[in-house]
Amino acid sequence: MKKYFLFLFSLISFFQGISQEQSEKVVKLIFDEALGSSVAYENLRYLCKETKGRIAGTPQAAAAVEFTRQVLEEMKLDRVFLQEVMVPHWERGNVEYGNISSVLFGSREVPVSALGRSVGTGKEGIFGRVVEVYDFEELEKVGSEKIKGKIVFFNRPLDPTLIQTFSAYGRAANQRTSGPAMAAKYGAIGVLVRSLTHATDNIPHTGVTRYEEGVEKIPAVSISTQGANLLSQWLKKDPDLTFHMITNCRNLPDVMSYNVVGELWGTEYPDEIITIGGHLDAWDTGEGAHDDGAGCIQSIEVLRIFRALGIKPKRTIRAVMFMDEEMGQTGGKKYAELAKINNEKHYTALESDRGAFTPQGFGFGTQGERLEKMIALKKYFLPYGITEFKKGGGGVDIGPLRQFGIPLISYIPDSQRYFYYHHSPKDTFEQVNPRELQMGSAAIAALIYLIDKYDL
């Protein structure tokens, strides 16, 4: 009896060995296919150069929907379709002016960029003294009396000592998302937010802000980090200096837009869906190359690689271009809402929205045995220098799928340079390296292949 079990055990290990060897070969073929192809890079070029300004609700966003739909159609997938979603429509306008006036130092124009969803200032702009604060705690300490009628200047930098740059961003971002609403409660007339970047330069980084129901909507702009440093220095010596800002951005009625979806049907469990996605909308000041044209193109590329290599997944693989991640996150919400209405069975979902830099690994939003098994896939990636397989994952667009209790996976590339480009005019196609982009596509394709093959 004991002998029999021993035999069975060695037989199982033998087949596992063969299976692992086969998988290693397929992973290698996936990387070869990605690195030998320029299709993804050229698709990204088109998206960046021909649909620049594709923030939700704009004609450029509509062009991006049409372009990616066509790319998917031409791949002759099993199904390509659009999901209707109503999105906010905000227009930046054509005036963005910021100027510091000091009796001690003179007058200096500084680069500013209206925050998404901000109201404009009106033709004359707003003009007032400036109160600099580090965070909401300080805002409260300063209080209404000193803030009323002034411009609040949130000047908390990203903490440069944090190796996880997304954590640094996370700790500073609320001054942009909630700062204007908070400052308005204390009677501020406008808000300046230090750009959320590690760079010290004269380029403002935009991003969305959220007003609160029942609180006055005051104009809000980001200011370049050099502008913020200068303003802070001058304020210390001349607290009476004034700031003049003019913007003519505005909010328009919501419009119809779309998530774009392409499917490769599963051969064994076609009803089980694996979603791979990025977001199609991007801030209008740049080209949305790293954020998040790359994630969209990589998602499409996974399907192309599977097709090119004749990989027939057991489950249905979906590439999803989510609309409106930046402004209202309506695309991701709609996707999950429709999944529920249509009784879809989701198996797992992965998001690529951290730039097109060299892959480092994946974060897995799951636990227990499933987590352990996913982390154990690391061995297949070591030959490619991809080593970070860790607990904790998700993404803004796939987040609403959490209600189905499925693992949510983050693709993790190197993050040291990401916030130099993020939400700024510097996020252009030229900043994406084709090899780094494709190492990412390959890593994602390989991970999805393995998860599907081993039923993880």
Ligand SMILES: [Zn+2]
């Ligand atoms: Zn993004």
